[in-house]
Amino acid sequence: MCGLVGILGNNPVNQALYDGLTVVQHRGQDSAGIMTSDGDRVFLRKDNGLVRDVFHTRHMVQLSGNMGLGHVRYPTAGSDSRAEAQPFYVNSPFGIALGHNGNLTNADQLRDELFKQDLRQLNTSSDSEILLNIFAHELREAIGESKLRATPEDVFNAVSGVFRRCKGAYAVIAMVVGVGIVAFRDPCGIRPLVYGTQETNTGTSHLFASESVAMDVIGYNLVRDINPGEAMLIDMNGNVHAYQCVSDTITSPCIFEYVYLARPDSILDNIPVYQTRINMGRRLGERLKENWPDHDIDTVIPVPDTSRTSALEMAKALKLPYREGFIKNRYIGRTFIMPGQAERKKSVRQKLNAISSEFSGKNVLLVDDSIVRGTTSQKIIELAREAGAKKVYFASAAPPVRYPNVYGIDMPSSDELVASGRTIDEICEILGADKLIYQELDDLVESVRECNSEINSFDTSCFDGQYVTGDITIDYLEFVNNKRNDKAKSESKNELDLSEVTDVQEKTA
Numbered sequence: 001m002c003g004l005v006g007i008l009g010n011n012p013v014n015q016a017l018y019d020g021l022t023v024v025q026h027r028g029q030d031s032a033g034i035m036t037s038d039g040d041r042v043f044l045r046k047d048n049g050l051v052r053d054v055f056h057t058r059h060m061v062q063l064s065g066n067m068g069l070g071h072v073r074y075p076t077a078g079s080d081s082r083a084e085a086q087p088f089y090v091n092s093p094f095g096i097a098l099g100h101n102g103n104l105t106n107a108d109q110l111r112d113e114l115f116k117q118d119l120r121q122l123n124t125s126s127d128s129e130i131l132l133n134i135f136a137h138e139l140r141e142a143i144g145e146s147k148l149r150a151t152p153e154d155v156f157n158a159v160s161g162v163f164r165r166c167k168g169a170y171a172v173i174a175m176v177v178g179v180g181i182v183a184f185r186d187p188c189g190i191r192p193l194v195y196g197t198q199e200t201n202t203g204t205s206h207l208f209a210s211e212s213v214a215m216d217v218i219g220y221n222l223v224r225d226i227n228p229g230e231a232m233l234i235d236m237n238g239n240v241h242a243y244q245c246v247s248d249t250i251t252s253p254c255i256f257e258y259v260y261l262a263r264p265d266s267i268l269d270n271i272p273v274y275q276t277r278i279n280m281g282r283r284l285g286e287r288l289k290e291n292w293p294d295h296d297i298d299t300v301i302p303v304p305d306t307s308r309t310s311a312l313e314m315a316k317a318l319k320l321p322y323r324e325g326f327i328k329n330r331y332i333g334r335t336f337i338m339p340g341q342a343e344r345k346k347s348v349r350q351k352l353n354a355i356s357s358e359f360s361g362k363n364v365l366l367v368d369d370s371i372v373r374g375t376t377s378q379k380i381i382e383l384a385r386e387a388g389a390k391k392v393y394f395a396s397a398a399p400p401v402r403y404p405n406v407y408g409i410d411m412p413s414s415d416e417l418v419a420s421g422r423t424i425d426e427i428c429e430i431l432g433a434d435k436l437i438y439q440e441l442d443d444l445v446e447s448v449r450e451c452n453s454e455i456n457s458f459d460t461s462c463f464d465g466q467y468v469t470g471d472i473t474i475d476y477l478e479f480v481n482n483k484r485n486d487k488a489k490s491e492s493k494n495e496l497d498l499s500e501v502t503d504v505q506e507k508t509a
Contacts, residue, residue, distance in 0.1 A: 001261055001409050002086075002101040003027035004193070005214055006069035006173035008181045008234045009205030012036075014063040017070040020207070020214040021051045026263060027101075027210060028072035031085035035097040036068030037177050039236065042095055046071075046085040067181060067236075069173045071099035074410070084124050087175075088132045093140045094150065095177035100128035101210055102191045102408040105168035105471060110134065113165075127168075135162050135174060150179050152233050152241040159184050159231040160245040167471050169254070169407035169459075171226075173208050180235040183208040187249045188468050189228030190407045190459050192257060192268040196220040206234040211266040225269050227251075252468045255458040256409060258448050259398045260306055260369045271451040274309060279447035280397040281310030281367070284439050285317025288395070292437075296363050297393060301325035303368040303380055304352070310397040311367035320365075325358040325384070348379035360388035370398035372411060374418030374431055381432045394433040399441045400424070403465040404480050406472055411462060413481035 003024030007013040017034050032054040033046025045059040051072065071086035087097040104110065104127040111130055114120040118137045122129050138161030142154040159182065169190035173183045185193045196215040198205045207215060212222045226232055229246030253269050254261075264274040288295070299321045302311035305328065315322035329351050358364075364384060371377050377394060384392045400419035405411045414420045419427055428436035441463050449455060461467045 001027050001074055002099075002210070003072040004069070004099050004101055004171065004173050004208070004210045005071075006099070006175065006181050006183060006208040007205060008067045008236075008238070009198075010066060010200065010202035010238070011205070012064060013066055013068045013205075014060050016205075016207075016218050017063075017068050018051065018055055018060065019218045020209060021070045021072055023214045023217045023263075024210050025051055025072055027261065028074040031073045031082065032071070033085045033087050033099075034063055034068060034070040035087045035089060035175065036063045036065040037095075037097075037175060038065035039067070039178055042089065042097060042175075042177060044087070044089065044097075046082075046087070048082045048085060067175060069097060069099050069175050069181070081124075084126050086126075086128055088124075088126070088129045090132060090136045093136065093143060094179060096132065096136050096139070096174055098128065098132040098135065098172060098174040100131050101171045101193075102169035102186065103127060103406060104130060104166055104170065105406055105469060105476065106166070107168075110165060131162065131166060131170060131172060132174075134165055135159070135172075138162055138165075139176070150176065152235065152243075155179065155182055155233050156231055156241075156243040156245060159243075163187060163229060163246050167469060169469075171210065178236065180233055181206070181208065182231060182233045183226055184231040184245070185226045185228055187229040187246045188252045188459070189225075189249070189269070190252060190254050190468065192253065192262070193226040194222060194268070195224055195226060195232060196222045204238055206238065206240070208232075211262055211268065213263045213266040216265065222267065250456045250468070251454075252457045252459050253455070254405075254407060254409070255444065255448060255460050256370075256398075256405065256462060259444070261409070264306075264309060269452060269455060271448060271455070275451050276448045277306075277309035277369075277397070278313050279450060280439060280444060281313025282317055283443040283447055284310065284367075284395060284397055284437070285314040287440060287443060288314070288437055289318060292435075295393075296391070297365045298362040299323050299325075299358065300365045300367060301358065301384075303366055303376075304328045306369040307367050307397060310369065314365070314367055314395065318365075323358045325355050325364065325366075325387075326352045326380070327355065328352055348376050352380065352383060354383045354387035356387045358387075359384055361390055362388075363391040363393070364389050365393045365395055367395045367397065369396070370401060371396045371418060371427075371431075372401050373416055374427070377418075377431050377433075385432075391434045392432075393435040393437070394428075394431060395437040397439055397444075399439050399444060399463045400427070401462050403462050404477065405462045406467065406476070406480055407459060407461070407469075409462070414477070415481070 005020035107127040139158035142157040171191040171193035229249040300315035
């Protein structure tokens, strides 16, 4: 899960890129980067940290030019150092910068091909650098030896080459110096990417972003989503070129975008995220009434923030009071993307504080958007009991997360998912709840599908283990599990810390 913004206009784009990144900050809090171009040169600033901490006035004034792209990243397995911050850049052909949201499932094969066949050296373990080098190689092949400029046809041929070689999920924005901004989305449309425009006195500006909310905030109008297997190029004159590079596509967006990842005020694939969460809460409430008609719930309380909409609809369906029982410290990051179990546990206590009067002597139903590791849910249930709750029931607006996501969400290894291999009663006991209620998968799918009946399917792999790209093997899942467990991440972090210390020692010696 990362956030992307790319702009080509008639005025400097540095401030608009900054503003856009702050709006998609929820998609990544680990690092941020912006690269701009004046048509001849490129200007880059990137580092670990939040957008507000990475960019200061002295950096912004150096990011000149009317074309650029920005990226925010959350920490995935093996992507902890500042060298992994995006955008990435190669200087041939022309000079190309690239930002990527997703995950390549054949990254190791591609890394080997790049070295042995394309004679390209990679400097990081990021699959985004792989994507950049493949696109650069394919563009070099498309333009041949004699051209000094790339045509739209050359760019689309290069993207077609990327589609032939790269498997998995990817939403990409690339900037080609002197050519324009190009955006494309994998043939299954797993990760989101939208396009919009803004009319000004100096002409039309064009923007690509991970979510439509970025356009709302900086004054752009949403035009449409990038289609699966499609590439769109905005050339240096502001002309729009679009080409369907892959004919055999499906539209199968990641359903977890609607459960948790996306902001509720975004529209992805013509689906309003806010409405899907209303639908999730209504269906979950109706299901609870059906299966537990004689419940003794006194009040419904959301786990802030993403579950508020669903919790309110549950309360309406159950005809129960809706109350805010937890106050959130907004200066703590999202615990789902916290690296390491100890850090996640500590963060929950720092992030939430209970209002005792809303719990004392009551049977409360806590509603969250999903349960992944169970760490957050355990601590929240403890907080409710400490605040005086008589009974604590827990509801999840999503089904049990039993399988790893391999398409760009760094969910933990299977044995760290609390629902993996366990019954609902066993999960309930681990969490310490008096009762546990999960959304049915069919209800979740219908909650989203009813907002856009034209969607073919959804990627629901973390719930049912069905991977839409059709290339995920048991061996690959085992590889992912070994790479993503907290022990492996801790060892990787220690190695990075040690290398940074060594680097400092060498520089000061």
